[in-house]
Amino acid sequence: MNSLKIRRTAIAVVAAAALPLSLAACSDSGNDTKAAPAAPAASAGDEATKDASTPSEGAMDGDQPFGPACAGVPKEGAGSFDGMAKDPVATAASNNPALSTLVTAVKKAGLVDTLNNAQDITVFAPTNDAFAKIPKADLDKVLADKATLTKILTYHVVGQRLTPQQLENGSFETLQKGTVTTKGSGEDYTVNDTSKVVCGNVKTANANVYIVDTVLMPK
Numbered sequence: 001m002n003s004l005k006i007r008r009t010a011i012a013v014v015a016a017a018a019l020p021l022s023l024a025a026c027s028d029s030g031n032d033t034k035a036a037p038a039a040p041a042a043s044a045g046d047e048a049t050k051d052a053s054t055p056s057e058g059a060m061d062g063d064q065p066f067g068p069a070c071a072g073v074p075k076e077g078a079g080s081f082d083g084m085a086k087d088p089v090a091t092a093a094s095n096n097p098a099l100s101t102l103v104t105a106v107k108k109a110g111l112v113d114t115l116n117n118a119q120d121i122t123v124f125a126p127t128n129d130a131f132a133k134i135p136k137a138d139l140d141k142v143l144a145d146k147a148t149l150t151k152i153l154t155y156h157v158v159g160q161r162l163t164p165q166q167l168e169n170g171s172f173e174t175l176q177k178g179t180v181t182t183k184g185s186g187e188d189y190t191v192n193d194t195s196k197v198v199c200g201n202v203k204t205a206n207a208n209v210y211i212v213d214t215v216l217m218p219k
Helices: 002-035 038-062 068-072 081-085 089-094 097-109 112-117 128-132 136-143 146-154
Strands: 121-126 169-173 179-185 188-191 195-203 207-212
Touching (some): 089 097, 089 112, 089 121, 097 128, 097 136
Antiparallel strands (some): 188 195
């Protein structure tokens, strides 16, 4: 009997000693189970933040001006892309040094108010170098002839805002009632097969502007 009691007492002691260890193990296991979701939760938050910013960045990049001549646009001030976006098109062009000849022509033709007051137009804007391709005597003659100058300048204006995608293979009526054709893709577009877009998708308050390297001549 004494031997049996001793054995029972020993088993009870061992069980009592093992119980805290068992509870501790269960407690540790429970902590691991609770801690595991914490990392994915943080990761999910990071992914949500990333997802929220990525689309806007992508959309913004696709909507930016493009082309080699864009590098010459002022980085700050009224002549910058941000500055031009706040002004109507004729005013915006007057703040861009590369378009000073065009601005002079627009003023001589009396088209400043016409362009500034128009809504949702596209302007193919020849650079100073584009006008320089025209022999000086011929250019001076055109600048002195308001009717001819108006005809040429309004041929550079389309009555809707054109996206780069629309220029890939397009034909558009101009304010002069003639037609311009466009083709290209990516950042490489031409107008009437002769004039290259050198800085495209420039936004002003009332127009999309595509700066071109050759003056367009109506038929």
